[in-house]
Amino acid sequence: MxxxxxxxxxxxxxxxxxxxxxxxxxxxxxxxxxxxxxxxxxxxxxxxxxxxxxxxxxxxxxxxxxxxxxxxxxxxxxxxxxxxxxxxxxxxxxxxxxxxxxxxxxxxxxxxxxxxxxxxxxxxxxxxxxxxxxxxxxxxxxxxxxxxxxxxxxxxxxxxxxxxxxxxxxxxxxxxEADQPSVLRLFGGRADAVRKFVATERLDYTRPADIARMMDYYNRVAVIK
Structure with a gap:
């Protein structure tokens, strides 16, 4: 290192x-x-x-x-x-x-x-x-x-x-690509959890600010795993 x-x-x-x-x-x-x-x-x-x-x-x-x-x-x-x-x-x-x-x-x-x-x-x-x-x-x-x-x-x-x-x-x-399949593919086995978060928060898979929120959520969940 x-x-x-x-x-x-x-x-x-x-x-x-x-x-x-x-x-x-x-x-x-x-x-x-x-x-x-x-x-x-x-x-x-x-x-x-x-x-x-x-x-x-x-x-x-x-x-x-x-x-x-x-x-x-x-x-x-x-x-x-x-x-x-x-x-x-x-x-x-x-x-x-x-x-x-x-x-x-x-x-x-x-x-x-x-x-x-x-x-x-x-x-x-x-x-x-x-x-x-x-x-x-x-x-x-x-x-x-x-x-x-x-x-x-x-x-x-x-x-x-x-x-x-x-x-x-x-x-x-x-x-x-800012679309649902491409974005969800990033989250691997936690895609379903992110999908539920998106529905609850009414986020848009085409909006960069919303995609960033999805990733922030994933990052918090992934650290806890």
Whole structure:
């Protein structure tokens, strides 16, 4: 376990260094400046915190995430004009906003492996929808740029639901169809219990917020088993 943690930390530091130094760092910053859209929150910096592979929680004055480039930009705590770039492989995740803030509620983004079709896996920042991000099951949004531009000629952000184990970071999350058969399949032998919970609470299998509630219920039951 310690060897794995040390390896992850070394890999994360290498990814972060490459994104901020030399030709590769300059190319990323040029790419950011050339993007007319693709940021969460219209490109404005928001208060948040970084979660690094060494276990630290680092509040920062401003963060903004570009979903098209899968790149987080963080302002320096002393000099806001200076920023650091963080690809998904360089962080455990990040938080936007603050718990208890009604105007800017906390949004939790975590780095997870994503499996799509037969294309293999890749690391992505995903926004966690379940109450906890460490399982047994987790539901999240994966953001990307839409394939077609809108009326303004800009490719809008689109969200894809992904789900899977929250306890095994080596097991990738997979795209989830928001329908009853696909959702219930996640719960295995406890599908009947979840189905009863859905009926009692009048939940909808097509609503991401309701699916997250189903998973929260399953997670509580699974822990007790």
């Amino acid at each position: 310690l060897a794995q943690s040390n390896r992850e930390l070394a890999e994360a530091r290498a990814v972060h260094q490459q994104a901020n130094a030399g030709a590769s760092g300059k190319a990323l910053r040029v790419a950011l400046k050339q993007q007319p859209a693709g940021y969460m929150g219209q490109g404005a910096f928001q208060f948040g915190a970084l979660r690094t592979y060494d276990g630290r929680y680092r509040p920062v004055p401003g963060l903004r995430y570009h979903a098209g480039l899968r790149l987080l930009e963080a302002q320096d705590s002393v000099n806001n004009d200076s920023t650091q770039l963080w690809p998904a492989g360089g962080l455990r995740g990040f938080d936007l906003g603050e718990a208890g803030d009604a105007e800017m509620p906390l949004r939790r983004f975590r780095t997870r492996l994503i499996k799509e079709g037969a294309a293999g896996t890749r690391r992505e920042f995903v926004e966690i929808l379940t109450a906890i991000d460490a399982g047994p099951l987790v539901l999240a949004w994966m953001y990307s740029l839409g394939p077609e531009p809108n009326a303004k000629g800009v490719r809008p952000l689109v969200g894809t639901l992904v789900a899977g184990s929250g306890t095994n970071g080596a097991e990738p999350l997979r795209v989830l």
